[in-house]
Amino acid sequence: xxxxxxxxxxxxxxxxxxxxxxxxxxxxxxxxxxxxxxxxxxxxxxxxxxxxxxxxxxxxxxxxxxxxxxxxxxxxxxxxxxxxxxxxxxxxxxxxxxxxxxxxxxxxxxxxxxxxxxxxxxxxxxxxxxxxxxxxxxxxxxxxxxxxxxxxxxxx
Numbered sequence: 001x002x003x004x005x006x007x008x009x010x011x012x013x014x015x016x017x018x019x020x021x022x023x024x025x026x027x028x029x030x031x032x033x034x035x036x037x038x039x040x041x042x043x044x045x046x047x048x049x050x051x052x053x054x055x056x057x058x059x060x061x062x063x064x065x066x067x068x069x070x071x072x073x074x075x076x077x078x079x080x081x082x083x084x085x086x087x088x089x090x091x092x093x094x095x096x097x098x099x100x101x102x103x104x105x106x107x108x109x110x111x112x113x114x115x116x117x118x119x120x121x122x123x124x125x126x127x128x129x130x131x132x133x134x135x136x137x138x139x140x141x142x143x144x145x146x147x148x149x150x151x152x153x154x155x156x
Contacts, residue, residue, distance in 0.1 A: 022134050023081075023134040026078060026081065026084070026133065029079075030078030030079025031079050033075030033078060033091060034071065034075030034076055034079065035075075036071050037075060038068075040068040070091065071091070071094065073087075074087040074090050074091050081138050082137070083139065084132070085129055088129050092125060095121055098114070099115070
């Protein structure tokens with residue numbers, strides 16, 4: 001009888017069941033992206049030079065500001081767990097651009113730590129796209145619909 005009830009009322013598995021270390025890793029990833037965005041603003045000439053080598057001057061300035069803003073706002077959203085999957089999705093074009101444009105200019109070798117860092121960050125973005133924001137996130141605490149007590153009683 002329990003198996004037929006499980007077929008009709010399956011348990012919902014969500015990211016609230018994730019271990020605590022995943023939340024810590026998500027917060028660290030968000031803070032890393034936030035500080036990377038601040039570094040883009042601080043080193044405007046270097047980033048502007050890299051963008052202007054492959055684009056015209058007007059779109060290079062827009063791309064520089066867009067990259068910085070997406071990293072800053074998206075990093076904070078990831079750290080707090082607010083619309084996490086949307087924020088993660090917005091980071092992908094920037095990091096794929098870093099892998100395809102910026103890192104090959106520096107050479108693909110063991111001393112190019114930015115290349116390894118970009119690959120690790122893309123891996124973490126994919127990981128959190130799959131597993132979700134976690135237990136201690138705005139998505140889980142506020143945006144996730146709460147189960148009513150009657151639904152909990154029916155599952156018992």
